[in-house]
Amino acid sequence: MxxxxxxxxxxxxxxxxxxxxxxxxxxxxxxxxxxxxxxxxxxxxxxxxxxxxxxxxxxxxxxxxxxxxxxxxxxxxxxxxxxxxxxxxCPLCNDTGISDGTLCKCTREALVRALGIACDISPEGFALSDFDPADVKGSQAQHLAKLYGRMSAYAEKFPDVNRNVIVCTGKTGTGKTMLATALARTLIRGGHSALVMSATAFNSLMLKCHTSPYSEREGILADVLTAELLVIDDLGTEPRYNNVTCEYLLLVLEERGSKHLSTVVTTNLSPERILQVYNERIYSRLFDKRRSLTLSFDGDDLRLV
Ligand SMILES: [Zn+2]
Structure with missing residues (x-):
């Protein structure tokens, strides 16, 4: 992408x-x-x-x-x-877009703007570096600061990261979506493609793919299979479609994993519940310790698996 x-x-x-x-x-x-x-x-x-x-x-x-x-x-x-x-x-590159054998500043700026439009996330707005623990009330501030620090390090290394799956678990309102979106925005600013979709929108897109002629399927899936980061927000809130919801989620996770593209899933469901609601293959894709990172947003126990 x-x-x-x-x-x-x-x-x-x-x-x-x-x-x-x-x-x-x-x-x-x-x-x-x-x-x-x-x-x-x-x-x-x-x-x-x-x-x-x-x-x-x-x-x-x-x-x-x-x-x-x-x-x-x-x-x-x-x-x-x-x-x-x-x-x-642009006098730097004489409008060729390339300067000193690499992308000129003007191209990088245009790329960030174009990525923002293609990914439907404005590059302006809340990014990882904007997090301030002082803005958070209560005991969560310290905990969130650690999570933001962890994700900032991830964004800095990106795309050269070891773990391609990040699962953000925790109750509603604990800041999972905000962090995932901030990560996406930070990556877009760095010239990477990053899509954020609700699980419902993702599921609808998969249903559309499933019910479309074969010739159109590749085009429908292109962005979710090639964006450098894909955020599936609030997994577990989407309606269940037979032959679609589990099957396509697994397909996308496997396809992205094989290409070393990163996927972030936020969910209110516990790992045990994910195993029950989805299936073992999805569960092991999401919680394989060698490939995935689990960030727990609940309470004070910082669980970084
Ligand atoms: Zn230039």
């Missing part, structure tokens, strides 16, 4: 560069269509050719004089020669 968005960003940069070149050509054509400018330009070009061809100081001076007359005619018509050069929007 990130590569697709980046490709579009670079294509847009090239298109913008071509638009600037065309606009410069158009300004030149408009200026040279004015009789005074056109005449002065013709005389200057002729004199320049003569000077270059036959040499001599007089011809050179004449060409210089006629050039000054041409520049003056341009100025009288409200133009300068610089108007005939394409405007350079």
């Amino acid at each position: 990130t590569n697709e968005v980046l490709k579009k960003v670079l294509e847009e940069k090239r298109a913008a560069k071509r638009r600037e070149e065309a606009a410069a050509e158009a300004r030149k054509a408009a200026a040279l269509s004015l009789p005074d400018v056109s005449e002065a330009h013709r005389e200057y070009v002729n004199a320049l050719h003569e000077s270059l061809r036959y040499g001599g100081q007089d011809r050179r001076r004449n060409a210089e004089k006629l050039r000054a007359a041409y520049v003056e005619a341009l100025a009288e018509a409200g133009y300068s020669e610089e108007d005939f050069l394409p405007r350079v929007l």
Whole structure:
């Protein structure tokens, strides 16, 4: 997904560069269509050719004089020669999008904006670094500070992380969604694709996939299978569809796991309840200690498996 968005960003940069070149050509054509400018330009070009061809100081001076007359005619018509050069929007990369063999600052900024649109999360807003324990009432402040610290370290290492599954468990209102969304936003700011979906929206998308012709399924699943981070929020609140809910959740978890893409699941359900409600394969995908990290949001016991 990130590569697709980046490709579009670079294509847009090239298109913008071509638009600037065309606009410069158009300004030149408009200026040279004015009789005074056109005449002065013709005389200057002729004199320049003569000077270059036959040499001599007089011809050179004449060409210089006629050039000054041409520049003056341009100025009288409200133009300068610089108007005939394409405007350079980014001097760092000369609008190629690449500087010093890597993505230019302008491209990275455009990428973050485009990722925000593609992932439907504004890059502005609450990110991991905005967390302040002072904003949290009660005994949870210390606990949340540890969780945010842990996730900040995760985001810093991303995508070079060992655990690709993070399960945030805890009661409603303990801040699971906020942390997961802050992680997504932090990654988007770092130029990664990160989708946040409610379990209900995810489930509906899976149902849509299941009921669509085969030729359309890949397109429907593309984003959830390729986003660098996928957050499935509030697992357990979605309606249950036979042949869909469990089957597609497992498919997405396995497919993403095989590509080392990270998935965050937030849920009010305990691990034991997840085993009962879903199935053993989903349970082991979510709670495999080698691949997954469980963050408990309840109480003071910080359980980092
Ligand atoms: Zn640039």
